[in-house]
Amino acid sequence: MNMERGDAPARYRWDLTAIYATEEEFMADCRRAEEATAALGAMKDTLTASAEALLDGLCRATAAERVLEKLYEYAMLSSDLDKGDNGAEARLARVTDLLDAHRAATYFVAPAVQAIDEGVLEGFYRDAPALAAYRRTLTLIRREIPHMLTGEGEKLLAELSPVFGSQKRTHAVFANADLSFGTVKGEGGETVPLTSATYVPLLMSSDRRVRRSAFRTLYKTYRQFGNTFASLLASRVKEKVTLSKLRRFPDSLTASVFADEVTPEVYMTLIKTVREGLLPLFDYYDLKREVLGLSHLHLYDVYAPLSGEAAGSYTYDEAVKEVLAAVRILGEDYHSTLKDGLTKRGWVDVYPGRGKRSGAYSAGAYDTEPYMLLNFMGKLDDVSTLAHEAGHSMHTHYANSANPPQDASYTIFVAEVASTVNELLFTRRRLRLAESTEERLALLNQLMETYKGTLYRQTMFAEFELKMHRLCEAGEPLTQEVLCREYYALVKDYFGPRVTVDEDIAMEWMRIPHFYNCFYVYKYATCISAASAIVKRLETEGEEYLAHYLDFLRAGGSRSPLESLKLAGIDMTDPAVIRAAIDDFAEAVAEFRRLYREARDEK
Numbered sequence: 001m002n003m004e005r006g007d008a009p010a011r012y013r014w015d016l017t018a019i020y021a022t023e024e025e026f027m028a029d030c031r032r033a034e035e036a037t038a039a040l041g042a043m044k045d046t047l048t049a050s051a052e053a054l055l056d057g058l059c060r061a062t063a064a065e066r067v068l069e070k071l072y073e074y075a076m077l078s079s080d081l082d083k084g085d086n087g088a089e090a091r092l093a094r095v096t097d098l099l100d101a102h103r104a105a106t107y108f109v110a111p112a113v114q115a116i117d118e119g120v121l122e123g124f125y126r127d128a129p130a131l132a133a134y135r136r137t138l139t140l141i142r143r144e145i146p147h148m149l150t151g152e153g154e155k156l157l158a159e160l161s162p163v164f165g166s167q168k169r170t171h172a173v174f175a176n177a178d179l180s181f182g183t184v185k186g187e188g189g190e191t192v193p194l195t196s197a198t199y200v201p202l203l204m205s206s207d208r209r210v211r212r213s214a215f216r217t218l219y220k221t222y223r224q225f226g227n228t229f230a231s232l233l234a235s236r237v238k239e240k241v242t243l244s245k246l247r248r249f250p251d252s253l254t255a256s257v258f259a260d261e262v263t264p265e266v267y268m269t270l271i272k273t274v275r276e277g278l279l280p281l282f283d284y285y286d287l288k289r290e291v292l293g294l295s296h297l298h299l300y301d302v303y304a305p306l307s308g309e310a311a312g313s314y315t316y317d318e319a320v321k322e323v324l325a326a327v328r329i330l331g332e333d334y335h336s337t338l339k340d341g342l343t344k345r346g347w348v349d350v351y352p353g354r355g356k357r358s359g360a361y362s363a364g365a366y367d368t369e370p371y372m373l374l375n376f377m378g379k380l381d382d383v384s385t386l387a388h389e390a391g392h393s394m395h396t397h398y399a400n401s402a403n404p405p406q407d408a409s410y411t412i413f414v415a416e417v418a419s420t421v422n423e424l425l426f427t428r429r430r431l432r433l434a435e436s437t438e439e440r441l442a443l444l445n446q447l448m449e450t451y452k453g454t455l456y457r458q459t460m461f462a463e464f465e466l467k468m469h470r471l472c473e474a475g476e477p478l479t480q481e482v483l484c485r486e487y488y489a490l491v492k493d494y495f496g497p498r499v500t501v502d503e504d505i506a507m508e509w510m511r512i513p514h515f516y517n518c519f520y521v522y523k524y525a526t527c528i529s530a531a532s533a534i535v536k537r538l539e540t541e542g543e544e545y546l547a548h549y550l551d552f553l554r555a556g557g558s559r560s561p562l563e564s565l566k567l568a569g570i571d572m573t574d575p576a577v578i579r580a581a582i583d584d585f586a587e588a589v590a591e592f593r594r595l596y597r598e599a600r601d602e603k
């Protein structure tokens with residue numbers, strides 16, 4: 001019953017004419033964006049001459065960005081529907097050019113705003129009360145002041161910026177295109193090419209021989225290029241450490257979380273609390289060993305599935321009903337807005353189709369609906385994905401409705417909170433209603449995998465990043481030997497005393513592209529923790545707490561992510577938030593074990 005996009009009724013497809021009905025409308029907005037950029041560019045020497053000029057400039061900037069955002073949204077969505085559509089590709093290229101031109105023409109804004117004397121700016125706020133609407137925008141630009149370089153410094157860094165972080169591209173090209181990992185024998189003895197894309201699916205095989213062979217074969221190749229990978233990663237870390245020092249941050253962790261408007265304390269609390277909560281993870285691996293019937297659990301066993309896929313499949317309409325029922329707890333307004341979005345306003349492009357982008361996402365501009373792209377196949381996972389993406393879209397909906405455009409978009413640090421809340425609400429509701437043990441086990445398995453992959457694994461990565469940057473800051477060269485040693489020690493800590501930690505895993509850091517982003521992945525772990533704590537409170541405190549959660553959604557980008565979360569009663573420096581996720585994970589492990597043994601004993 002897998003439906004193809006082309007055969008699906010219109011209500012299951014995006015109608016992008018709601019954004020631009022005709023090509024002429026699209027082109028007209030392109031011209032508007034160009035004019036707005038030019039008008040703003042013309043204010044280069046006058047932007048901060050008076051309160052009125054500054055207000056005028058900021059209004060123009062916002063207006064230009066608003067149109068550009070809408071243009072980009074339209075171009076991206078239409079191109080994602082059909083990667084073979086040349087017209088869509090041309091529109092995307094056109095908008096990318098407009099964005100580049102806008103960036104270049106308005107490069108002067110931040111330095112000009114940073115150059116305003118504090119007293120003068122206070123005077124501006126008095127002279128033009130409407131300027132208060134841009135207080136957050138101005139504050140965000142001006143908080144960089146202590147970290148700006150003087151003289152030619154900024155110009156130099158700007159010129160060099162295209163090469164910063166280029167190690168990540170090199171890593172991607174090398175690991176995904178140049179390296180060849182050979183082949184392994186699949187479950188039926190067939191030859192399967194081993195690539196970065198087939199590796200994890202092979203590790204999920206229920207045939208241990210396949211898993212072991214994929215694991216060993218992959219690292220055989222990595223082993224030959226260890227010095228190259230070490231050199232690439234060391235160079236990226238060194239670059240980040242140096243830039244942080246140049247910008248007068250005490251260290252690169254502080255510099256990185258500064259960009260998120262977060263404190264190093266949040267980062268350290270996460271690592272410390274997760275480390276204190278490793279026992280449930282060891283318990284999970286014990287469970288895995290028991291269910292797989294192995295005497296020793298090796299690292300190539302940890303992706304092997306614990307339960308089959310849940311029986312039963314869903315039509316999309318059933319999935320919508322499931323998700324709507326799961327978010328009832330979020331109140332009437334949330335429920336009815338989402339219902340409208342899913343059933344009347346065309347938020348979702350549901351089915352896979354020829355040329356359509358794979359995966360799932362939610363994306364919305366200030367002046368469009370918060371669209372979702374799915375590739376719905378009717379599995380439990382697909383329903384969970386709908387719940388997740390609906391969480392993003394509703395967050396965007398509330399943030400856009402409650403704020404002016406300059407304050408609407410929320411940051412990456414909180415971006416996965418609302419989506420994970422919905423995902424957890426969906427899973428927990430299904431768990432309560434599931435009639436078969438099979439479905440329960442599948443749901444619990446999904447829940448455990450989410451916590452293992454998002455909370456524990458990302459925190460281990462976060463700890464490795466911290467270690468690398470600290471070593472570099474202490475002047476220690478990050479050689480292959482050092483990186484393998486540190487990584488292996490961490491894996492041992494995180495897998496515990498009863499898992500056989502194969503030596504090859506010391507090279508795993510070579511595979512992880514996220515390490516080139518520097519201090520990024522901890523956000524996955526903090527988001528799931530916040531979501532877990534929120535779900536607990538929604539379920540126990542009801543209506544009274546709900547209002548706080550909705551305030552968080554409405555905050556958008558109007559305050560810092562930590563302050564926004566405080567609206568929902570979540571303090572990211574409080575270990576209790578992280579512990580909520582650890583406890584939830586521990587409960588899932590215990591419940592899985594109980595159900596599994598019960599079913600086994602009945603047989």
Ligand SMILES: [Zn+2]
Nearest residue numbers: 388392416419
């Ligand atoms: Zn997401």
